[in-house]
Amino acid sequence: MLDQLDNIQRNALDSLAQVHDEPALDNWRITHLGRSSPLMLVFAGFGAVPKEERAAVGQAANRTKLALEAALADTASSLRQQALERSLAEGHLDVTLPGRPIRRGRLHPSTQQLRRVLSILAEMGFQVYTSPEVETDRMNFQLLNFPPHHPARDMQDSLYVDVPDRGDDQILLRTHTSPGQIRAMREFAAADPKNPPPIRIALPGMCFRHEQITARSEVQFNQVEGLAVGEHITFSDLKGTLTNFARRMFGQGARVRFRASYFPFTEPSAEMDVECFVCGGVGCPVCKGSGWLEILGSGMVHPTVLENGGYDPRRYTGFAFGMGPERQLMLRYRIEDIRYFWGNDIRFLEQF
Numbered sequence: 001m002l003d004q005l006d007n008i009q010r011n012a013l014d015s016l017a018q019v020h021d022e023p024a025l026d027n028w029r030i031t032h033l034g035r036s037s038p039l040m041l042v043f044a045g046f047g048a049v050p051k052e053e054r055a056a057v058g059q060a061a062n063r064t065k066l067a068l069e070a071a072l073a074d075t076a077s078s079l080r081q082q083a084l085e086r087s088l089a090e091g092h093l094d095v096t097l098p099g100r101p102i103r104r105g106r107l108h109p110s111t112q113q114l115r116r117v118l119s120i121l122a123e124m125g126f127q128v129y130t131s132p133e134v135e136t137d138r139m140n141f142q143l144l145n146f147p148p149h150h151p152a153r154d155m156q157d158s159l160y161v162d163v164p165d166r167g168d169d170q171i172l173l174r175t176h177t178s179p180g181q182i183r184a185m186r187e188f189a190a191a192d193p194k195n196p197p198p199i200r201i202a203l204p205g206m207c208f209r210h211e212q213i214t215a216r217s218e219v220q221f222n223q224v225e226g227l228a229v230g231e232h233i234t235f236s237d238l239k240g241t242l243t244n245f246a247r248r249m250f251g252q253g254a255r256v257r258f259r260a261s262y263f264p265f266t267e268p269s270a271e272m273d274v275e276c277f278v279c280g281g282v283g284c285p286v287c288k289g290s291g292w293l294e295i296l297g298s299g300m301v302h303p304t305v306l307e308n309g310g311y312d313p314r315r316y317t318g319f320a321f322g323m324g325p326e327r328q329l330m331l332r333y334r335i336e337d338i339r340y341f342w343g344n345d346i347r348f349l350e351q352f
């Protein structure tokens with residue numbers, strides 16, 4: 001019986017030497033220390049051992065059991081240690097590696113261009129004046145000399161807000177930044193109604209029109225508008241200011257020309273063209289062969305508009321102009337499709 005216990009121990013330890021991972025160790029424990037293992041069968045058959053041998057066999061069986069349990073604990077602990085070392089070696093941390101770069105955001109190209117325009121206008125004395133994007137028909141059209149049913153409204157298809165019982169004074173998303181002219185004039189005039197102060201402001205912001213979205217037209221776009229009101233302001237002030245603006249924006253050599261045009265809220269009105277900066281005026285696809293690019297609309301503020309703003313047109317005159325930052329970017333970078341601006345495609349946006 002004692003020999004048998006020796007064999008059991010030797011077999012078990014030999015087989016433990018072949019164990020290299022946790023599942024194998026678990027199997028080993030079941031095989032050699034489990035309920036039906038050879039050692040446990042010795043304990044189970046203890047009753048059949050002759051009386052005089054029982055003490056010796058019992059002690060030997062217990063020694064074997066303790067030896068196997070100790071060997072099991074050793075192996076388990078060394079397997080854990082190996083696993084830890086392996087995981088440290090595989091996933092080791094190199095603190096000298098450069099970190100993952102955090103991608104920096106940037107301003108939207110329209111915002112960049114808007115700021116370029118505003119910074120030039122600021123140097124020329126124009127202060128930024130912001131006004132609401134949701135307007136009344138009165139502010140957006142009527143006070144700017146577009147009466148209801150005026151044909152010029154057809155150029156500015158509008159997005160109306162559904163508010164009942166407002167008659168001719170519907171709520172709409174502004175179709176241009178010009179309602180800000182009325183708001184600004186009224187605010188300035190209110191400070192001193194008998195003697196309204198002169199005004200030089202820039203009105204930037206988003207405008208909305210009910211357009212079919214195509215490569216050429218969008219339902220939303222930015223505008224920047226300028227307004228100067230005061231005594232003795234003439235058309236030559238308009239031409240001088242805008243020519244100066246164009247030179248700062250497109251280069252000191254930039255040539256400009258004015259063409260007669262029509263807007264309900266200015267009289268006389270003019271479009272300003274700048275010599276094509278792509279071909280230098282020779283003619284190219286960007287300027288459609290003409291050598292000129294249309295960049296803004298302008299004119300002397302209509303007397304009715306001055307009056308609606310609280311400025312007496314017999315004493316005050318003024319000029320106004322408006323331009324589109326997206327249009328300027330499209331010309332400058334030959335962007336073929338206006339939908340890129342609000343399409344949220346990072347491949348487009350990150351080029352600016």
Ligand SMILES: [Zn+2]
Binds near residue numbers: 276277282283287288
């Ligand atoms: Zn050209």
